[in-house]
Amino acid sequence: MRQERVGFAICGSFCTHRRVLGELEKLCGAYETVVPIVSETSAATDTRFGTAHDLLAEVERLTGRKPMTTIAQAEAIGPKKLLDVLVIAPCTGNTLGKLAGGITDTSVTMAAKAHLRNGRPVVVALASNDGLSGAAKNIGELLARRNYYFVPFGQDEPVAKPSSLMADFSLIGETVDAALEGRQLQPLLK
Secondary structure, three states: OEEEEEEEEEOOOHHHHHHHHHHHHHHHHHEEEEEEEEOHHHHHOOEOOEOHHHHHHHHHHHHOOOOEOOHHHHHOOOOOOOOOEEEEEEEOHHHHHHHHHOOOOOHHHHHHHHHHOOOOOEEEEEEEOOOOOOOHHHHHHHHOOOOEEEOOEEEOOOOOOOOOEEEOHHHHHHHHHHHHOOOOOOOOEO
């Protein structure tokens, strides 16, 4: 097993949680330490895709750790240098905008801010219905910044949702490996 410490932050985009949890399980099999972070909204919202309780229980079962769900818990990531790489999956348009704008008002955005202060990589796995509209400028902003790496992405439903972008979640592990080497997994657009 690899020794690097992976943070795994889960945001909204509830319809993608099942797929993201499958990738989290793979990372837990490849890396000795996986630290879970769950946004306040995901930690408290029941949807047609599942309950918040079940999400938190599954994350804890997979990682063997209670997820960080508050800003105060996530803040410690920076000064304690808890992580070598942070994955945000799914990363919603809302979280993407906050990262691009330097807004730190959730456990996930605090985890990113705290982690970035150490100059370490953040891996972004997009899931945004407005990726080719309102969120496009934020994608561009983060692509131009140091220490941000994107899981390759593309349009998930070009006819029904022409502005929607989705990461190829099956490439999270490969993107993490590349980010730890300081390189963007290519091709970026699928």
